[in-house]
Structure formats: C-alpha cells, structure tokens
Amino acid sequence: MDGALHPGLDVARIRADFPILGTSSPRGKPLVFLDSGASAQKPRQVIAAMTRCMETAYANVHRGAYNLSEVATEAFEAARVAVQKFINAADSREIVFTRNSTEAINMVAHGYGRGVMTPGQAVVVSEMEHHANLVPWQMLRDAGRGIELRVCRITDAGELDLGHLEELLADGRVGLVAVTHMSNVLGTVVPAERVVALAHAKGAKVLLDGSQAAVHRRQDVQAIGCDFYVFTGHKLYGPTGIGVLWGRLGLLEAMPPLYGGGDMIAEVTLEKSTWAPVPAKHEAGTPAIIEAVGLHAAIDYVNAIGFDAIEAHERILTDHAMAVLSAVPGLSILGRAQDRGGVFAFTLEGAHPHDLSTLLDRAGIAVRAGRHCAEPLHARLGVDGSCRASFGMYTTLAEIDFLAEALGHARKFFA
Incomplete structure (x- = not known):
C-alpha cells in the first residue's frame, strides 16, 4: 500500500515483515491495525x-x-x-x-x-x-x-x-x-x-x-x-x-x-x-x-530502517490524518498541539466510543476506545471517553483514508 512515502522507507516492504498485517478480520475484511500506540505488531525478525x-x-x-x-x-x-x-x-x-x-x-x-x-x-x-x-x-x-x-x-x-x-x-x-x-x-x-x-x-x-x-x-x-x-x-x-x-x-x-x-x-x-x-x-x-x-x-x-525515514513518514501520516479526519462531519479531534505525533483521539457526535469502535471493527479497523489510561486528561477536556487511532511505521495513507470513510458511514449509522 502507498509504496515509499519517503525515500528510504518502503512501506510495502515493511508491511511484508509483519505476518499479522497479511491476515483478515473475522468478517473477512483486511486488517487495518490502528492501535500501535497500545502495542505495536511484531516483525518476523523479532519473532x-x-x-x-x-x-x-x-x-x-x-x-x-x-x-x-x-x-x-x-x-x-x-x-x-x-x-x-x-x-x-x-x-x-x-x-x-x-x-x-x-x-x-x-x-x-x-x-x-x-x-x-x-x-x-x-x-x-x-x-x-x-x-x-x-x-x-x-x-x-x-x-x-x-x-x-x-x-x-x-x-x-x-x-x-x-x-x-x-x-x-x-x-x-x-x-x-x-x-x-x-x-x-x-x-x-x-x-x-x-x-x-x-x-x-x-x-x-x-x-x-x-x-x-x-x-x-x-x-x-x-x-x-x-x-x-x-x-x-x-x-x-x-x-x-x-x-x-x-x-x-x-x-x-x-x-x-x-x-x-x-x-x-x-x-x-x-x-x-x-x-x-x-x-x-x-x-x-x-x-x-x-x-x-x-x-x-x-x-x-x-x-536498519532509520529514524530519519520513520519520522518523515510519520509527518506525512500525521498531516494527512489531521486533514481527512478534520473533514469528517461531527468528528472532534482532541488536542491541536503544534508538535505532535501519530496519535489521534477523537469523538463522533452521537456515538459512544465503545459503540463506534465496535462498528469500525466490523469494517476490519482496529482502534482503541475508552479513556486510554488517562482519565484526568479526558476530564480536563470535558469528555467521558474517546476513540484513538495510533500509527506505526507500517501504517499507510490508504488506511487513514479508509478510517475517514468508515467514520463517515458511522455518522450516518448513529444519526
């Protein structure tokens, strides 16, 4: 997916190193794993x-x-x-x-x-x-x-x-x-x-x-x-x-x-x-x-991949995610820091985070739901909980686009 987003980082080659990324969800959907912030997947070299x-x-x-x-x-x-x-x-x-x-x-x-x-x-x-x-x-x-x-x-x-x-x-x-x-x-x-x-x-x-x-x-x-x-x-x-x-x-x-x-x-x-x-x-x-x-x-x-390539790849992912997720009607992104990495917590109007996460899972998308072991922060922001998409070096622009599309469908479902 998406090929090399940055010279020196071939996302397709990297994804081939992670066996689980080639599997499907129980409903036969390709796995879109957007929960690396909780725990990242493992390459063959580690295994x-x-x-x-x-x-x-x-x-x-x-x-x-x-x-x-x-x-x-x-x-x-x-x-x-x-x-x-x-x-x-x-x-x-x-x-x-x-x-x-x-x-x-x-x-x-x-x-x-x-x-x-x-x-x-x-x-x-x-x-x-x-x-x-x-x-x-x-x-x-x-x-x-x-x-x-x-x-x-x-x-x-x-x-x-x-x-x-x-x-x-x-x-x-x-x-x-x-x-x-x-x-x-x-x-x-x-x-x-x-x-x-x-x-x-x-x-x-x-x-x-x-x-x-x-x-x-x-x-x-x-x-x-x-x-x-x-x-x-x-x-x-x-x-x-x-x-x-x-x-x-x-x-x-x-x-x-x-x-x-x-x-x-x-x-x-x-x-x-x-x-x-x-x-x-x-x-x-x-x-x-x-x-x-x-x-x-x-x-x-x-x-071996190098942090220069990893950081550049993540900047592309983060900028793209900010743009496409911000365009989803009814979706609110938590935090707008100038310097940020590939972690996006969000709420969708009319949808409980757990319900939203379950609906996304039916499309093969794995995101986190809840308070993410940060209850005081959610209280500070005035929300009971949120969904969170977090990226790894294997994340692609196509996966982020698929998430945005699925969120658009979810909004209609919960309306």
Whole structure:
C-alpha cells in the first residue's frame, strides 16, 4: 500500500515483515491495525530472534559456569548495550531492564521518591499523564513521607503550559518533574529540553515517560539532559514483558532497590544483605531473557530502517490524518498541539466510543476506545471517553483514508 512515502522507507516492504498485517478480520475484511500506540505488531525478525534463542541459546544468565549460560548471558548483556546505544546513554550500567514503563516509573517513585527525596519536597506531573506516570506519585504522596504532588496545567490546544510549570518550580521545593515525552492520547510532543532547563535551574530532576516518543523519534538522553527516561519494548515492535529504565549512574546508585532476591545482592547472611552494583542491584530474580533478545532485534530492525525515514513518514501520516479526519462531519479531534505525533483521539457526535469502535471493527479497523489510561486528561477536556487511532511505521495513507470513510458511514449509522 502507498509504496515509499519517503525515500528510504518502503512501506510495502515493511508491511511484508509483519505476518499479522497479511491476515483478515473475522468478517473477512483486511486488517487495518490502528492501535500501535497500545502495542505495536511484531516483525518476523523479532519473532525469529526469540524463537532462535529458545531453540538454540537458552539458559539462565549470570549464574551458570557452563557454555550455554555464558552464551545466554552474552546475548542478554548485548541487549543492554543495544539499548544504551539506542538512546545514547553514557554507560551500559545506566540501563535497567524492567517489565514495562509502568514498573520503571514505580522503581523511581520508590527508589528516588522514598529513598532520596526528603520531606517537604514535591513531585510535578501534568494533566495529560498516563496513569502509569500519575498513580505511583499519588501513592508516594499518600505514603506519609511529606512529599507533595503538584499538577502542571495543559493549554486548550493540549500542550504543556510552560508558564505554569515555572510557577510550580518557583519555590525551589520540587525534587522531581515527571512528565510524558509524547502524550498517548493527544500525540503532543513535549519540549523536553525546555522542561529540563526549567527544572534544573530550580534544582529539580526530570523523568520523561518515553513510552510513545521512543517509538516515533530518535532519542538522545544526553542531549535532552534529563535524569531518568523510561520506555517499553512492546510499543517498539518488540515483545511484552521487557521495558527500560535509564537513569544517571549516580542516581541509580543512590536509589534503594524496589525488589529483593537473587542476583541483586553482593552478600547475604541471616542478619543482613548488601547490594550488587547497578544495574544488577535493580534487577532482582531471573530476568526476561528471551524478551531482552527480542527487544535487541526490534532495536536492530528500527535502526536498519532509520529514524530519519520513520519520522518523515510519520509527518506525512500525521498531516494527512489531521486533514481527512478534520473533514469528517461531527468528528472532534482532541488536542491541536503544534508538535505532535501519530496519535489521534477523537469523538463522533452521537456515538459512544465503545459503540463506534465496535462498528469500525466490523469494517476490519482496529482502534482503541475508552479513556486510554488517562482519565484526568479526558476530564480536563470535558469528555467521558474517546476513540484513538495510533500509527506505526507500517501504517499507510490508504488506511487513514479508509478510517475517514468508515467514520463517515458511522455518522450516518448513529444519526
């Protein structure tokens, strides 16, 4: 479909790498998958790498003094180095493997929030956070440790209100600013470097939830200047069960571990334990070995295509979607940020999001319906819920046109 929308990115060739995109819906309609923001599909290269690991190179890591364990350990640690290079971290020890972004944020809330921040300090989040970057900070606030939670407003266009952020930082008591790098509802791309500059000027650290951003644009944590960055493998065309916490080495060393158990210790007696150096200190128990191999393969796959091509392709998709969806009578797009990615949440007059999603599914179109783990954001925008179409590198202009056409038919159905 659509051929090469950008020199160097052949969408038809890319789609051929994803077996599921060649399947049909239960009603025999070609699958139009527009829910990559929830979880992206997997290319053959990732599937093959994980299968190969299970068939020829699987053993537990870091523990075995035999060849197969050494091979598995090398593959696991190679994945860590791949992540380091992917986000341009200074040191592979700064990469902690987690189950997902949610666990990574909880680790920071526990380790930095409870172990490093002091009573009287505050955490700043925004109105457009995913629950994963809100609930852990509410739990920290409610833990009786004297940590305040402050909420930065967004504008009516769905952009972070930097003026309000400055006000929240003004008293110098903010210990951490934890905000999304790209909204999973609005597609808004937050000006991360500006946020970091404002926060650091007042002595606050910055955590960026890169769950969406790391998929769509090249990320460089050293250039951004943040202190923590999290993302998850399953949105990056990799498997579920593997995520990443990047943190500055000194911060990871200062943070107490969230979990205790095997492989995160230096010494254990019946009276006490001491911790292994990072990152092992924060990786208790048998890790997601096969999933780490899959994440490495996904990173290799994305890197082979190149973010220049991916970003250019997405700009074309985003501009086209804004034009054709805006032309659908009765449809309202949530958010009009100047800098946005391929995530579109919308409502259709007279149609409940769940009913609309079900009707679209009959046409073979998979979109999300509900509040997308962002209830406060929907409340801020004055809607109970929305449908969401989110794009991947395999998304085509024809699929967006088909969505717009189906929405036009749905409007008549619900009228």
